[in-house]
Amino acid sequence: MPAQSLWTLLSWGPDGWLDDIAYGALVTVALALATLPIGLTIGFFIAYAKQSEEPSLRLAANIYTTVFRGLPELVTLFLFFFGVPILLQHLIRYFRPDATIDVNGFVAGMIVLSLIFSSYASEVFLSAFRAIPKGQYEGGYAIGLSNWLTMRKVILPQLLRIAFPGLENCWLSLLKDTSLVSVVGLAETLRNAGVAARVTKHSFLFYSVAALVFLGLAIVSSFATSAILRSLGRREAQR
């Protein structure tokens, strides 16, 4: 094997690995972005259930967060990735005995990450719910808004503003947790860097590049969130 310089290894194209790692970074970002809306929605409804007056609803929501915050992310991922095909296989055998099921790594990662993300986000939403005074609800009802309209027009805008800094932390840990999905074979940043490391025997170099990619994503998202926070603050000031 001719001695390749580090720059060749890190170049774009067939000789270098930069394009593979860039593609992996794209998958990482896509996975995190695809998880975000699902996780936020589930998290909001879990928090909504947790602050309701109905004890059974609170119980159900508390079981959810206890389970998905208590289990290691990797165990949840493996349980889902290996368990669900077996379960589906049993179910589908009644209809089509010869069908086989394969779980897509991206979809499995998306579902598992949204379960984990939502259980952490629900705590953030819950504390935001508690920060909103009761008068806001009463004011909404007093001017004749329905339950749903009060939630959407009065509570939710304030809730998001209060919850934003906490959600930023959840987003950062979501970004980091996407690396776990490489273990079940999704070709994201870490996996592609690992392939490059195995082929070229330059492990330290390529894992450092992977670390830098994640660091870069964290820096970019912190810039983005501070810009969003500033614009939120401006709107707050205008009212």
Next chain:
Amino acid sequence: MSATATMVERPPPRARGWPRPRIAGYALVGLWIAFGLGIVAYLVLAWNPAFFAKYAPAYLSGLGVTLSLVAIAMVLGAILSLPVAYGRMSRNRILSGLAYCYVYFFRGTPLLVQTFLVYYGVGSFRPQLSEFGIYLPVFSDGLSVARFTLWDFFKDAFNCGVFAFALNTAAYQAEILRGAIESVPRGQWEGAASLGLHKLQTLRKIILPQALIVALRPYGNELILMIKASAIVAIITVYDLMGNAKLAFANSFDIQAYIWVAVVYLVMVEILRHGIEWIERRITIHLKR
């Protein structure tokens, strides 16, 4: 006036019947019960004494590996976090910049990447690492002296795991410590200084007792996070709890391998969580009104 004061308005009666949230709540709880019963039924139906006899001891030893890894990493991380926290709070630009970069790197990248960087990446420096060696006495067939190099340390996956975890948790613990110390108001420092206490004395006798109460919960959360994160050392071939589950699953292709390990982790985390809450209730008893 006193007559009207006794006319206390009663709280509205509790909602009866079946309002929509109650239907939803009962349905969801029912779903959870069905889910739990399903898992229990599966474990009962799939009960396999041979599986249990074969893997239960492995799980126990794996639990030992997990706990010792977390314990060693937490203690090393706590020691390492002291200079980092000092650097973060220092007024020296260079020192605080370095500490900030350290914390940012270890909090900004996934622990899995850091672990791979140590386990696979350090192999790139094998010749250099083999140069540094110390002579240690060894007891095997009598006392002899053997040379241990840094490479001997890093070729063991468990050591790599401990190393990566200690560096990672040091960054988080440094932030916890800094936050806790900065949560103590400045007046406490000034009061102690006016009493003529030395800086170190102030820290030990006045600041830390107040800061550690604040820090207890984050430290507990960090411990729980470390126990959960320790599952990833299974990927670098350490046979901890998760590693043994992976092995059992690969040999038997039986999903109960992962269900049992999930139960063990869940029980461990819940015990810790409630234990920390209990300790916090105990030590903040003097702050309750």
